[in-house]
Amino acid sequence: MERMSIVVPCYNEQDTVSLFYAEMNRVAEQGGGVALPELELIFVDDGSSDQTAEIIRNLSKKDPRVRLLSFSRNFGKEAAIYAGLKAATGAYVATMDVDLQDPPDLLPAMYETLRTGAYDCVATRRVTRKGEPPIRSFFARAFYRLINRISDTQIVDGARDYRLMTRQMVDAVLSMREYNRFSKGIFSWVGFKTKWLSYENVERAAGETKWSFFKLLLYSLDGITAFSTAPLAIASYVGILSCLAALIMIVVIVVKTLVWGDPVAGYPSLVCIIMMLGGIQLLCIGILGQYLAKTYLETKRRPIYILREFTDPQPQKEADE
Ligand code: UDP
Ligand code: MG
Numbered sequence: 133m134e135r136m137s138i139v140v141p142c143y144n145e146q147d148t149v150s151l152f153y154a155e156m157n158r159v160a161e162q163g164g165g166v167a168l169p170e171l172e173l174i175f176v177d178d179g180s181s182d183q184t185a186e187i188i189r190n191l192s193k194k195d196p197r198v199r200l201l202s203f204s205r206n207f208g209k210e211a212a213i214y215a216g217l218k219a220a221t222g223a224y225v226a227t228m229d230v231d232l233q234d235p236p237d238l239l240p241a242m243y244e245t246l247r248t249g250a251y252d253c254v255a256t257r258r259v260t261r262k263g264e265p266p267i268r269s270f271f272a273r274a275f276y277r278l279i280n281r282i283s284d285t286q287i288v289d290g291a292r293d294y295r296l297m298t299r300q301m302v303d304a305v306l307s308m309r310e311y312n313r314f315s316k317g318i319f320s321w322v323g324f325k326t327k328w329l330s331y332e333n334v335e336r337a338a339g340e341t342k343w344s345f346f347k348l349l350l351y352s353l354d355g356i357t358a359f360s361t362a363p364l365a366i367a368s369y370v371g372i373l374s375c376l377a378a379l380i381m382i383v384v385i386v387v388k389t390l391v392w393g394d395p396v397a398g399y400p401s402l403v404c405i406i407m408m409l410g411g412i413q414l415l416c417i418g419i420l421g422q423y424l425a426k427t428y429l430e431t432k433r434r435p436i437y438i439l440r441e442f443t444d445p446q447p448q449k450e451a452d453e
Contacts, residue, residue, distance in 0.1 A: 134169040136224045136243065136296075139216030141209045142188070143178040145230045147338035149187045152230045158235040162337045166240035169224070173198045174194035176216045179206035181245075181303050185441065192443045201423060209342075210313035211437040212294065217302050219444070226296040232337035235292035238329060239301040242296040245327055255295040256334040268345060282362035285320045287355075288328065295319065295326075309429050310358070312353075317359040357422050367416035374412060 138156065138189055142149060153173070160168050177185040177200060185202045194402065201215050213227050221314040226244060228234045234256065242254040261269040276289040297305070306320040319326075343351075 133225070134284075135172055135222040135227065136169045136219035137172040137174055137216075138175065138224060139213060139227045140230050141178055141216065142175055142180065142181045142184050142211030142230045143206060143209070143212075144180045144184060145339055146180075146183040146187060148185060149175070149191075150338075151337050152232060153191055155232060155236050159239055163392045167242055168240060168243060169222075170198050170392060171223055172218055172220065174216045175200050176212040177202040178209065179203045189366055189443070198443075200441070200443045201439060203209060203333030204440040206437040207437045209293075210315050213315055214306075215315060215437045217306055220302065223299050224296055225299070226301045228294050231339060233334050234292060235315075235331065235334060238331065239295075239296065242329070246289070246298060246308045247295060250325070251327045252301045253297045253319075254297055254329060255288075255319070255326050255328040256292050256329045256331060257290040258292060259290060259330045260333050261290070262333045263335045264333070267336075267448075268348070271345075275355075279352075279356055279360065281357070283317075283360035284417075285317050285318055285359045287316050287359075291316055300324075300326075304384070309436075311432075311436060311438065312354060312358050312426055314355045314358040317355060321359070348390075353422075357426050361423070363419045367419045370412055370416065374409060381449050 140152065156173060161173055173195075175188040175191075177188060179202075188200045192200050199219065201219055203212070203215070203341065204264065216227070217225060224243065226239065226242070227361070238256065241420070244256050245251055245419070261272070276287060279287055301322060301324045301342065305318055307405065308318050309320070312317075
C-alpha cells in the first residue's frame with residue numbers, strides 16, 4: 133500500500149507535540165470521507181532543550197508509525213525539513229509545523245488532488261495575517277514584493293512551508309544540497325505543477341513562536357542572497373551612476389572656472405561628496421562580502437545537520453552521497 137510521510141520540525145514544542153499527534157490521528161481516522169494512505173510521522177527534534185524529544189520517543193514506542201530524528205543541536209527549521217524529507221519513505225510527503233498553524237484537515241483534500249496525477253505538489257498560503265503584529269506583516273509584504281522583483285524564482289506572498297509533494301518532487305528537492313537552505317525558494321526553484329490552497333491564518337495551538345523580528349529579518353536577507361544576485365548588479369550600477377555624476381561635475385567645474393575665474397571655494401560640498409562616495413563604496417563592498425560569506429560557507433561542505441538520536445534501525449547518514 134502507498135504511504136504518506138509527514139515531516140514535522142519541532143523546536144522546544146513540548147506543549148504542542150501531543151496536540152498535533154492527536155489531531156493527526158483524528159484526521160487519519162475520519163479523513164473527511166477520504167481514506168488517507170498509511171501514515172509515517174517523522175518528528176525532527178531540532179535540538180530542543182525541553183521535553184520534546186522525550187515525548188516523541190514515548191510516542192514512537194507506542195506507535196510504530198512515529199519516527200524520531202533528534203539533532204545534536206539547533207540547526208534551524210530548514211535543516212530539520214531537509215533531514216525529514218531525506219528520511220521519508222512515503223510515495224507522498226508532507227511538511228507541516230507542529231503548532232497546528234497548518235490545519236491537518238486540509239490533508240485529505242491535498243492527497244486527493246495529487247492522486248489524480250494532475251499536480252505534483254499542493255502548497256498552501258495564508259490569505260490573512262490575522263493575529264500577527266502589523267509591523268511584521270508590513271515587512272513581510274515588502275519582502276515578497278522585493279524578492280519577486282529581483283529574483284527569477286517566484287515566491288508566493290504568504291506561502292507556508294505546509295505542502296504535500298510527490299516522491300519525484302521530494303527527490304528533486306533533496307538533490308539541492310546547498311548549505312544555505314531557503315525552503316520557499318527551493319520548492320519554487322525545482323518547478324513541478326503546484327496547486328495553491330488558501331486559508332485564513334490560524335494562531336498557534338500552544339507555546340510560542342521561535343521567530344523574533346530580527347531573526348525574520350536575517351532570514352529574509354538569506355533568502356535574497358540565496359535566490360538573487362541582483363544586489364551585486366545594483367552595486368555596479370550605482371558605481372556607474374556615480375562615475376557619470378562625477379564626469380558631469382568635472383565638465384561643469386571646468387566651464388565655470390574658464391568663464392567666471394576660480395574663486396577657490398566648495399570645501400563643505402567636497403566633504404559631503406567624499407563621505408557619500410565612501411558610504412557607497414563600503415555598502416557595495418558589504419554586498420560583495422555577503423555573497424562571499426555565503427560562498428565561503430558553501431565551499432566548506434559542512435553537513436546540513438548532525439543526528440544525535442534516531443528511532444530507526446538504520447538511519448540515513450547525512451553525508452552518504
Ligand atoms: N522550528 C524548528 N527549528 C527552529 C525554529 C522553529 O524546527 O529553530 C519549528 C517549530 O517547532 C515549528 C515550526 O518550525 O514546528 C514553525 O515555527 P514557529 O511556529 O515558531 O514559527 P511561525 O509559525 O511563528 O512562523
Ligand atoms: Mg507557527
